[in-house]
Amino acid sequence: MADLKPESTDLALLDYERLQEDCGLIDLSTFEVIQLQGSDRKGWLQGQVTNDVRELEPGRSRSFCFCSATGQIVAVVDAWALPDSIVMICPEASAAAVRQRIVDMVILEDVEAPALGSHVLVSLQGRSASRRLGELVKVPELDAGEVELEGSKFWCLRSPRTCFGGWDLCFAGPDDVALARLRELFPTIDHGAYDIARLEAGVPSLGSDIGAKTMPPELGPAFESRHVSYRKGCYMGQEVLMRIHSRGHTNKSWVGLLTDGPVEPGAVITAGPGKEVGSVTSAAYSPRLGHFAAGMVRNEAALAGTSVEIVSERGNVFAEVRPFPLL
Numbered sequence: 001m002a003d004l005k006p007e008s009t010d011l012a013l014l015d016y017e018r019l020q021e022d023c024g025l026i027d028l029s030t031f032e033v034i035q036l037q038g039s040d041r042k043g044w045l046q047g048q049v050t051n052d053v054r055e056l057e058p059g060r061s062r063s064f065c066f067c068s069a070t071g072q073i074v075a076v077v078d079a080w081a082l083p084d085s086i087v088m089i090c091p092e093a094s095a096a097a098v099r100q101r102i103v104d105m106v107i108l109e110d111v112e113a114p115a116l117g118s119h120v121l122v123s124l125q126g127r128s129a130s131r132r133l134g135e136l137v138k139v140p141e142l143d144a145g146e147v148e149l150e151g152s153k154f155w156c157l158r159s160p161r162t163c164f165g166g167w168d169l170c171f172a173g174p175d176d177v178a179l180a181r182l183r184e185l186f187p188t189i190d191h192g193a194y195d196i197a198r199l200e201a202g203v204p205s206l207g208s209d210i211g212a213k214t215m216p217p218e219l220g221p222a223f224e225s226r227h228v229s230y231r232k233g234c235y236m237g238q239e240v241l242m243r244i245h246s247r248g249h250t251n252k253s254w255v256g257l258l259t260d261g262p263v264e265p266g267a268v269i270t271a272g273p274g275k276e277v278g279s280v281t282s283a284a285y286s287p288r289l290g291h292f293a294a295g296m297v298r299n300e301a302a303l304a305g306t307s308v309e310i311v312s313e314r315g316n317v318f319a320e321v322r323p324f325p326l327l
Helices: 008-021 041-045 092-105 129-134 177-185 191-200 221-227 238-247
Strands: 024-027 031-036 061-067 073-082 087-089 120-124 144-149 152-158 165-173 254-261 269-270 276-286 290-298 309-310 317-322
Touching: 008 024, 008 191, 008 276, 031 092, 031 120, 031 129, 041 087, 061 092, 061 221, 073 120, 073 144, 073 152, 087 092, 087 152, 120 317, 129 165, 144 177, 152 177, 152 254, 152 317, 165 177, 191 290, 254 276, 290 309, 290 317
Parallel strands: none
Antiparallel strands: 024 120, 031 087, 061 073, 073 087, 120 165, 144 152, 152 165, 254 290, 254 317, 269 276, 269 309, 276 290, 309 317
């Protein structure tokens, strides 16, 4: 099958090159910001999430999951500590569950999550993001801080949403003058370009790569090492995840797939005639990788270098399994 890029991706590929060579703004309107305040905020969070946040001091960041009692992911969260709060960002679809966890599990602790109002969240990503942002503001020396531009203050949060790196930027509202200035200086990146870059970096997407029954270790070693600590105390779901860890493996893993041609999410992955081993969760075309995809695959077919076949509507496609990140 010819390895031709789909015509519909032309804009995405142009913006992908912009990320590779310079930088641009990514719209994060499908994400929500939750600000955790109160003197007990860090201690309470330590008892709720998969990672160790005891050293989450101002300027530092951590990534973690909120899980159900049976170990399934409720929300994947990136968090940054500011002097008076912990700022958490997660997909909008899981934000209600995080807020409900706060309502249900804050008993006597001094913890609250006030509404932020009409805030706007974007991400400046790309190879030149830190340098070009540093020409406008004093970027934080660590991972988080409040900065000022055009007399307006906003949060600047280091965030590797792509393999190129960059910063999440949170503004008070759509009319913020600093946001307007940044929109003048940096083009908005097509969502298709962001999807290519986040998939190359091994960043799973809620609803496609992460389902209602997905557990953190199923998303691969890179995700697990960033989001889970097995040396911390109790939290919801900890017993199940520790049992999986001590047993040494899950039954399936989220892996990269370098394919011979285009495939579609939902396509069946086989490892021999009639032997179904998983399905495609995301797919893209990259100038550096060609056609590639992600799939949730049974562990017997998840080893790097394993050849599998994807049953595609356009014809069957062969693929090689690779661990994330792909670059």
